[in-house]
Amino acid sequence: MVSEFTEDVIKLIQNIPEGKVLSYGLIAKLAGNPRAARQVSWILHSSTEKYKLPWHRVINSEGNIALRSEIDKQYQKDLLKKEGVKFLDEYRIDLKSSIWNIESIDKIKVKKE
DNA sequence: AACCTGACGAAGA
């Protein structure tokens, strides 16, 4: 059994469209807990396989890939580029064009009801 | 129950 917050986070991530990204903080905020960004990373870390989450579409607030190892970062970058995401630097995404606009948040909220 | 940890983030130096 998971908390409602966790459920919302998972649904949000599952709904990130191809070619778009969201930041940890933003996800936490949309799920109703603005300060739980770290929790989001934990969820991603522990539930990706279970829920088939598009983990690669989650980056930090600055648009950077948040993984630690070079190999993983490179892999995530490849996945994103394949979806058409534009990179400004080696591992920095162009948030302006790739951030997922929150207009559809309502749709997701409804989905959870 | 106490303490640690993390794919974060905003604020202060």
Next chain:
DNA sequence: TTCTTCGCCAGGT
């Protein structure tokens, strides 16, 4: 503007 510090939350040990 770059680097450090400190707060956050829930699961793990």
